[in-house]
Amino acid sequence: MTVQRVSRSSRSTAFKEVRSRLRSRGLRWTPQRRALIDVLSATDGHVTGAELVELCRDRDPETTPSTVYRTLEVLEEIGLVKHSHGRDGRQEFHIAPASEHGHAICENCGEVRELSEGDVAGLVGSLGKRGFAVDLSHLTVGGLCPRCGNSGVPLA
Amino acid sequence: MTVQRVSRSSRSTAFKEVRSRLRSRGLRWTPQRRALIDVLSATDGHVTGAELVELCRDRDPETTPSTVYRTLEVLEEIGLVKHSHGRDGRQEFHIAPASEHGHAICENCGEVRELSEGDVAGLVGSLGKRGFAVDLSHLTVGGLCPRCGNSGVPLA
DNA sequence: GAGCTTGCTGCAAGAGGTTGCATTAGCATC
DNA sequence: GATGCTAATGCAACCTCTTGCAGCAAGCTC
Ligand SMILES: [Mn+2]
Ligand SMILES: [Mn+2]
Ligand SMILES: [Zn+2]
Ligand SMILES: [Zn+2]
Numbered sequence: 001m002t003v004q005r006v007s008r009s010s011r012s013t014a015f016k017e018v019r020s021r022l023r024s025r026g027l028r029w030t031p032q033r034r035a036l037i038d039v040l041s042a043t044d045g046h047v048t049g050a051e052l053v054e055l056c057r058d059r060d061p062e063t064t065p066s067t068v069y070r071t072l073e074v075l076e077e078i079g080l081v082k083h084s085h086g087r088d089g090r091q092e093f094h095i096a097p098a099s100e101h102g103h104a105i106c107e108n109c110g111e112v113r114e115l116s117e118g119d120v121a122g123l124v125g126s127l128g129k130r131g132f133a134v135d136l137s138h139l140t141v142g143g144l145c146p147r148c149g150n151s152g153v154p155l156a
Numbered sequence: 157m158t159v160q161r162v163s164r165s166s167r168s169t170a171f172k173e174v175r176s177r178l179r180s181r182g183l184r185w186t187p188q189r190r191a192l193i194d195v196l197s198a199t200d201g202h203v204t205g206a207e208l209v210e211l212c213r214d215r216d217p218e219t220t221p222s223t224v225y226r227t228l229e230v231l232e233e234i235g236l237v238k239h240s241h242g243r244d245g246r247q248e249f250h251i252a253p254a255s256e257h258g259h260a261i262c263e264n265c266g267e268v269r270e271l272s273e274g275d276v277a278g279l280v281g282s283l284g285k286r287g288f289a290v291d292l293s294h295l296t297v298g299g300l301c302p303r304c305g306n307s308g309v310p311l312a
Numbered sequence: 313g314a315g316c317t318t319g320c321t322g323c324a325a326g327a328g329g330t331t332g333c334a335t336t337a338g339c340a341t342c
Numbered sequence: 343g344a345t346g347c348t349a350a351t352g353c354a355a356c357c358t359c360t361t362g363c364a365g366c367a368a369g370c371t372c
C-alpha cells in the first residue's frame with residue numbers, strides 16, 4: 001500500500017517535470033506522449049524502439065510507430081532518453097542515465113555491458129586531441145564476451 | 157594502354173583467387189557473385205550495402221538485393237570484405253583492409269575517420285582484461301568533428 | 313467557453329535489410 | 343554431353359524505421 005502510493009506519486013512528479021520541460025519549449029503534452037513516458041518509466045536498462053512500440057500497444061492498441069519514434073526524438077532532445085545502436089544497428093533506448101556511457105556487445109550471445117569512464121578514457125583523449133568530440137552514447141564496440149570467446153560461432 | 161592491361165590482369169587474378177577460395181569450401185562461382193566482386197574491386201574506402209546494390213544494378217538491372225546481401229555475407233566469411241556500421245547503424249563495407257580498424261563518425265556532417273591502433277589500445281586492453289575480445293571493425297564512435305564542433309546542430 | 317495558431321498525430325509510401333521457400337543452375341561425375 | 347546433388351537465385355513477405363502530408367487537437371487568448 002505505502003509502496004504503491006510512493007511509486008505513484010514519484011511517477012506523477014516525473015510526469016510534471018517532463019510536461020513542463022516540453023511546455024517551456026512550446027511543445028505539447030499529449031496522451032500518446034504520456035503513454036510512452038509511462039512505459040519508459042517502467043523499463044530498466046536498454047529497450048529497442050520496436051519493443052517500446054509493442055509496450056505502448058499493450059496500453060493502447062491504436063499506437064502508431066511513427067508517433068512513438070518521433071516522440072522518442074523529442075524526449076532525446078529534452079534529455080529524458082538517450083539512444084545507442086545495438087548489433088544490426090537497431091536503436092536502443094535508455095532512460096537518461098546519470099552518466100552517458102558506451103556499450104560493448106557480444107556478437108554471439110548479444111550480451112550488453114556498459115563501458116566505464118576508464119574503459120574509454122584513452123579513446124576519448126586521443127580523439128579529443130585531434131578535435132573530435134566523442135558522443136559517448138554513440139560509442140559501441142562489438143566482440144566476444146568471456147563465455148562466447150572460446151566456443152561460439154560469431155553471428156552479427 | 158599499358159596501365160589498362162595491368163589493371164585488367166590484376167583484376168582477373170583477384171577473381172581467380174576468390175573463385176578458388178569459394179570452390180575450396182564447396183561454394184559456387186556465379187555471374188552475380190562475379191559482378192559484385194567486380195564492383196567491389198572498383199571501389200575505394202567505405203560503401204554502404206544499398207550503394208553496392210545500385211552499383212550492381214548499373215551493370216545488371218536485374219540485380220536482386222537479397223542476392224547482393226547474401227553474397228556480401230559469404231565474401232565476409234572468406235575474408236574478402238569487412239563490414240562496420242555507420243551512423244543510423246547502416247552497414248558499410250570495406251574491401252578487406254590490411255589491418256582491421258574502428259571508425260569515428262561525425263554526427264553532423266557524416267565524415268568518417270579510421271581509428272589507429274593507438275586510439276583504441278586503451279579500450280581494447282581494458283576490455284581484454286575482463287575477457288572481452290574486441291572486434292575492431294565493429295568499433296564505432298560518434299561525435300562531432302573539428303569543423304562541426306562549434307557550429308553544427310547534431311543530427312543522428 | 314469559442315477561436316486561433318501551430319505542434320502533433322495517423323496514414324501511406326518508401327528505404328534498407330532479412331528470411332523462407334520453390335526453382336534454377338554450378339559443377340563434379342560418368 | 344547428359345545426370346544428379348545441392349548451393350544460389352529470385353520472389354514475396356516481413357521487420358525496423360523514416361518522411362510527407364492532411365487533418366486534428368493542445369493550449370493560449372479573450
Ligand atoms: Mn554487424
Ligand atoms: Mn543514432
Ligand atoms: Zn557472448
Ligand atoms: Zn562533421
